[in-house]
Amino acid sequence: MQKRLFEFDTATALEPLDVVDGVHHFATRVHPGWDILGNANGGYLMALVGRAVSMATGRPDCVTITAHYLAPCPAGDARITVTPVRAGRRFATTTASLFLSDANGGEKEIIRVLATVGDLATDPGGPSAMQRTMPEIAPFDECLLMSDTSVNDFAHIHGRLATRGQSEDIAFRSGSPSGRATMRGWFAFPDGRPINSTALLLASDAFPPAVFNLSLPAAWVPTVELTVHVRAIPAPGPVACFFDTRFVQNGLLEEDGEMWDANGVLVAQSRQLALAPRG
Amino acid sequence: MQKRLFEFDTATALEPLDVVDGVHHFATRVHPGWDILGNANGGYLMALVGRAVSMATGRPDCVTITAHYLAPCPAGDARITVTPVRAGRRFATTTASLFLSDANGGEKEIIRVLATVGDLATDPGGPSAMQRTMPEIAPFDECLLMSDTSVNDFAHIHGRLATRGQSEDIAFRSGSPSGRATMRGWFAFPDGRPINSTALLLASDAFPPAVFNLSLPAAWVPTVELTVHVRAIPAPGPVACFFDTRFVQNGLLEEDGEMWDANGVLVAQSRQLALAPRG
Numbered sequence: 189m190q191k192r193l194f195e196f197d198t199a200t201a202l203e204p205l206d207v208v209d210g211v212h213h214f215a216t217r218v219h220p221g222w223d224i225l226g227n228a229n230g231g232y233l234m235a236l237v238g239r240a241v242s243m244a245t246g247r248p249d250c251v252t253i254t255a256h257y258l259a260p261c262p263a264g265d266a267r268i269t270v271t272p273v274r275a276g277r278r279f280a281t282t283t284a285s286l287f288l289s290d291a292n293g294g295e296k297e298i299i300r301v302l303a304t305v306g307d308l309a310t311d312p313g314g315p316s317a318m319q320r321t322m323p324e325i326a327p328f329d330e331c332l333l334m335s336d337t338s339v340n341d342f343a344h345i346h347g348r349l350a351t352r353g354q355s356e357d358i359a360f361r362s363g364s365p366s367g368r369a370t371m372r373g374w375f376a377f378p379d380g381r382p383i384n385s386t387a388l389l390l391a392s393d394a395f396p397p398a399v400f401n402l403s404l405p406a407a408w409v410p411t412v413e414l415t416v417h418v419r420a421i422p423a424p425g426p427v428a429c430f431f432d433t434r435f436v437q438n439g440l441l442e443e444d445g446e447m448w449d450a451n452g453v454l455v456a457q458s459r460q461l462a463l464a465p466r467g
Numbered sequence: 468m469q470k471r472l473f474e475f476d477t478a479t480a481l482e483p484l485d486v487v488d489g490v491h492h493f494a495t496r497v498h499p500g501w502d503i504l505g506n507a508n509g510g511y512l513m514a515l516v517g518r519a520v521s522m523a524t525g526r527p528d529c530v531t532i533t534a535h536y537l538a539p540c541p542a543g544d545a546r547i548t549v550t551p552v553r554a555g556r557r558f559a560t561t562t563a564s565l566f567l568s569d570a571n572g573g574e575k576e577i578i579r580v581l582a583t584v585g586d587l588a589t590d591p592g593g594p595s596a597m598q599r600t601m602p603e604i605a606p607f608d609e610c611l612l613m614s615d616t617s618v619n620d621f622a623h624i625h626g627r628l629a630t631r632g633q634s635e636d637i638a639f640r641s642g643s644p645s646g647r648a649t650m651r652g653w654f655a656f657p658d659g660r661p662i663n664s665t666a667l668l669l670a671s672d673a674f675p676p677a678v679f680n681l682s683l684p685a686a687w688v689p690t691v692e693l694t695v696h697v698r699a700i701p702a703p704g705p706v707a708c709f710f711d712t713r714f715v716q717n718g719l720l721e722e723d724g725e726m727w728d729a730n731g732v733l734v735a736q737s738r739q740l741a742l743a744p745r746g
Contacts, residue, residue: 251719252692252740254533256560256583258553273579274537279691281535281579283562300552300560302581304535304691314718315743317681319648319711369598402596412558412583413531415694417740419716432598435733437698439593440530442736454714457721459738461531461696464594 194381195348196390200236202243202268212244212270218288220263222345227260229345230299230411230460231393237268237284237301238389244270245280245305249385253303254415261298265289279306308385308421322448323430325372326354334395335378337361343396350378351394352426360400369433371398375447376426383427383449385418385456391427392416392445392458398433399441399465407465409441414460425450439464473660474627475669479515481522481547491523491549497567499542501624506539508624509690509739510672512578516547516563517668520582523549524559528664532582533694540577544568558585587664587700601727602709604651605633613674614657616640622675629657630673631705639679648712650677654726655705662706662728664697664735670706671695671724671737677712678720678743686744688720693739704729718743 199222205213222232238250266288273281281304287295325331331352353373356366375383375391383391397409428448433441445458478501484492501511517529545567552560560583566574604610610631632652635645654662654670662670676688707727712720724737 252535254581254692254694256531256552256581258560273535274576281537283579283581297553300562300581302533302535302562302579308717311717314745315683315715316717317648317678317683317715317743318713319681319715320713369596399596402598404594404596413533413694413696415533415692415738417692417719417721419714419719434597434599435698435736436594436596436598437733438587438590438595440696440698442696454716457714457738459694459736464596466593 194377194379196377196381196387200239200386202240204243210272214240214268216266216268218261218263218266221348223263224343224345226262228263229393230255230257230414231390232345233261233286233299234414234416235386235389237286237299238303239386240268240270241282241284241303241305242386245282247280247305247307249306249308249418249421250303250389250416251279251306251308252415252417253301253389254413255299255301256413257299257411259296259298261288267295278312279304308418322428322452323372323446325428325430328352328374328426331373332358345394349394350376353395357401358396365401365403367401369398369402371395371431373429374426375429382424383422385421388418388422388447388456389416391429391447392456393460395429395431398431398443399436405465409462409465412461412463414458416456416458418456420453420455422449422455423451423453427455436464473656473658475656475660475666479518479665481519483522489551493519493547495545495547497540497542497545500627502542503622503624505541507542508672509534509536509693510669511624512540512565513693513695514665514668516565516578516580517582518665519547519549520561520563520584521665524561524584526559526584526586528585528587528697528700529582529668529695530558530585530587531694531696532580532668533692534578534580535692536578536690538575538577540567546574557591558583587697601707601731602725604707604709607631607653607705610652611637624673628673629655632674636680637675644680644682646680648677648681650674650710652708653705654708661703662701664700667697667701667726667735668695670708670726671735672739674708674710677710677722678715683715684744688741688744691740691742693737695735695737697735699732699734701728701734702730702732706734715743
């Protein structure tokens with residue numbers, strides 16, 4: 189039986205190079221098509237590094253991962269380093285970096301990551317006490333396929349995904365922002381790839397910024413920092429996503445995300461700090 | 468005129484040692500009294516390292532800082548290292564670590580930090596669009612001084628602070644948890660030290676866990692990861708604090724914080740991932 193190669197796995201393929209002084213080196217490629225106006229999406233870059241962290245530690249799930257974005261990232265050859273910090277029974281902590289190769293044989297650091305990884309499937313469990321339920325999100329079939337929309341003209345990443353947006357939240361594209369800094373929809377892959385914890389890192393940044401629904405300039409919203417907590421491994425099927433921004437202040441904003449699987453289980457939370465769009 | 472020495476400044480005093488291969492080394496001391504049952508509070512440790520990051524970079528404000536907690540930390544001599552990652556015009560990014568000295572002349576890494584720092588007073592500004600106002604928090608005088616309470620018997624840090632808790636949120640101490648995973652109150656220092664961005668890092672973890680108001684075991688809630696976004700420099704006066712936990716799932720929980728200054732300006736947001744208390 190041949191293993192099916194999904195597009196996201198190809199785009200995050202890693203070649204382990206060597207381990208020098210405990211630091212794991214991987215060769216990789218920042219693939220074209222996962223970008224907004226030529227610069228790789230922040231969630232895609234986090235997934236690429238998160239996958240390297242999992243390979244280096246042998247632990248599949250980034251339970252909490254933070255990336256600081258240092259420079260825009262066009263497609264190209266890259267190197268990822270993963271440096272162990274501490275390895276315990278339940279969790280291991282690492283730092284990691286992605287370096288993009290330049291035309292002169294040099295390289296530039298694109299993101300710096302701090303991650304604590306584990307294996308959610310073998311977690312010891314413990315108390316649960318959910319204080320909120322899943323936010324109201326329109327059913328999958330009532331949401332609009334983002335790849336069918338004009339967003340692809342600049343947000344090329346939508347062409348790689350089968351992500352759907354709730355109509356009122358993506359009406360900003362036709363000049364009708366909802367006035368509410370909320371972005372709801374469903375994350376999925378067009379080739380049916382299962383959504384594992386690495387794909388949740390991508391999902392956390394795969395929708396248009398919630399602030400596009402406010403009366404702010406529709407310009408780039410560069411991420412300064414993104415943290416994702418993976419809370420559970422998703423059940424099969426698309427993942428319901430809810431993003432909102434509460435505070436745009438002095439040119440900075442946060443965007444909070446919740447991701448829920450088909451069984452109504454919270455699978456991830458995210459928060460990013462970003463620069464507010466400027467005209 | 469003699470400069471007044473505030474207790475928090477003494478407890479976060481740093482002695483710059485040397486700079487080796489770009490890495491800044493500082494000697495410091497994890498002071499007793501800033502602990503819960505003998506282990507230093509996570510916000511205090513973050514403030515200690517945040518201050519070192521500011522000294523090493525010459526930039527006063529940790530705009531976004533993430534700490535991963537690797538081991539419990541009794542009081543003692545320590546060393547902090549700050550490693551530059553990137554320095555731009557507006558922000559600089561660094562990693563940092565706190566190592567506690569042990570009795571055998573060795574040392575143990577306690578927290579690993581990733582921080583992007585800047586100078587909020589000279590920020591270029593940009594659009595503001597606040598989608599929420601300050602949460603309802605009882606007036607300062609109606610909240611109860613935490614240092615007057617029995618919490619000091621184990622949460623010694625309250626003895627260092629003039630922090631006040633809203634009565635229904637701290638009634639868990641007398642056996643009457645509110646049933647709502649919320650913790651509200653005011654952060655202040657007993658000696659009137661101004662609350663700057665470093666003090667906000669302490670404030671982000673200076674209240675009892677919001678989940679103590681649920682029917683869970685009242686046990687230790689160890690922080691795995693804490694991220695603080697400093698959004699503005701506080702005006703003089705106490706800072707209103709609002710913490711809540713929405714999702715306790717399989718033994719992990721997040722706690723989100725908002726901090727607001729006396730002028731009603733959002734000065735910080737926090738989120739931590741922690742282990743849920745176990746009986």
